[in-house]
Amino acid sequence: MSSFKARDIISLRDMTTQDLWTVVTTAGEVKAGMHRGCLLDKTIASLFFEPSTRTRLSFESAVVKSGGSVFGFADPGSSSQKKGESFADSIRTVTGYCDAMVIRHPVEGAARLASEVASVPVINAGDGANQHPTQTFLDLFTIYEEFGRLENLKIGIMGDLKYGRTVHSLTHAMSLFDAEMVFISPPSLKMPSNILSDLREKGVSFRTADTPEDASDMNLDVLYVTRIQKERFGDPLEYKNVAHGYRITRDTISALGEQVRIMHPLPRVDEIAEEVDSTPNAIYFTQAHNGVPTRQALLGLVTGGIN
Ligand code: CP
Numbered sequence: 001m002s003s004f005k006a007r008d009i010i011s012l013r014d015m016t017t018q019d020l021w022t023v024v025t026t027a028g029e030v031k032a033g034m035h036r037g038c039l040l041d042k043t044i045a046s047l048f049f050e051p052s053t054r055t056r057l058s059f060e061s062a063v064v065k066s067g068g069s070v071f072g073f074a075d076p077g078s079s080s081q082k083k084g085e086s087f088a089d090s091i092r093t094v095t096g097y098c099d100a101m102v103i104r105h106p107v108e109g110a111a112r113l114a115s116e117v118a119s120v121p122v123i124n125a126g127d128g129a130n131q132h133p134t135q136t137f138l139d140l141f142t143i144y145e146e147f148g149r150l151e152n153l154k155i156g157i158m159g160d161l162k163y164g165r166t167v168h169s170l171t172h173a174m175s176l177f178d179a180e181m182v183f184i185s186p187p188s189l190k191m192p193s194n195i196l197s198d199l200r201e202k203g204v205s206f207r208t209a210d211t212p213e214d215a216s217d218m219n220l221d222v223l224y225v226t227r228i229q230k231e232r233f234g235d236p237l238e239y240k241n242v243a244h245g246y247r248i249t250r251d252t253i254s255a256l257g258e259q260v261r262i263m264h265p266l267p268r269v270d271e272i273a274e275e276v277d278s279t280p281n282a283i284y285f286t287q288a289h290n291g292v293p294t295r296q297a298l299l300g301l302v303t304g305g306i307n
Helices: 018-032 054-067 087-097 110-117 135-146 165-175 192-201 210-218 236-242 252-255 284-289 291-303
Strands: 043-048 069-073 100-105 122-127 155-160 180-184 205-208 222-225 262-263
Touching: 018 135, 018 291, 043 054, 054 069, 054 100, 054 236, 054 284, 054 291, 087 100, 087 110, 087 192, 100 110, 100 291, 110 122, 110 210, 122 135, 122 291, 135 165, 135 262, 135 291, 155 210, 165 180, 165 192, 180 210, 205 210, 210 252, 210 284, 262 284, 284 291
Parallel strands: 043 069, 043 100, 100 122, 155 180, 155 222, 180 205, 222 262
Antiparallel strands: none
16 A cells, blocks of 8 residues: 555655655656546545645646546635634534645644644645645656656755745755755845754755856756745845845856756746746746646545555
């Protein structure tokens, strides 16, 4: 039996290297046409307490494409939270309506709390600035499709490393595959010190830089760009001081070398110029589209439709 059946997917930190391979290889199988109907007779709840385009819609597309049913809300203002119902009571209720639930919430730890009160698998679709494990699954799948391997890659991770949950999950994942990493950010948005300490303890090779050009000697395989997470700043002035501070252009690609692939979890604001979209280096829309087979694979695994 798969180690995923009935499992909560809350944090990359709960995942082994083998777990990551299971998701990546199963996503490849789904994309190749295997596991059709893996969610037949399954009902998935999609509870989004925070805005989303890609994560919510690709989860919902994944369910429909795999023969399941999906219900939920994209706006908590339409739920009984508006009448004062607690988050835990909402989850205790919805657990009786579905076979698995997908939750995005602005509060760190919300998905973990949900998993403690739900009797069905809970999938974290992003909790505050903490984790976004399913984004990392599709990132890894995209990297594997592009390079044919996950091990020993050189990756630049750039942008809002303080509040960006996707980069927290991705950093942990890449550390399991002996990546060489460079963290590129404004000084006030550096990778949290607990994540850097963790990397040091594990002996992972990394450095920091102010600009992508500072890492041009590395021949990066991937530059993973993120937007500044405006919604996480307590002080609007702090946001204003760092907004619009960097922009990836064709010149950046020339500086990093034609081998570099540009990734981004999206949405983008202005940190990648549209002129980059038409280059062979830009793989961020393929990455977004890979959300569907990756989430089909994951839902199939946790509901037992894929063994
Ligand atoms: N990458 C990502 O999480 O996008 P959404 O916020 O649109 O879901």
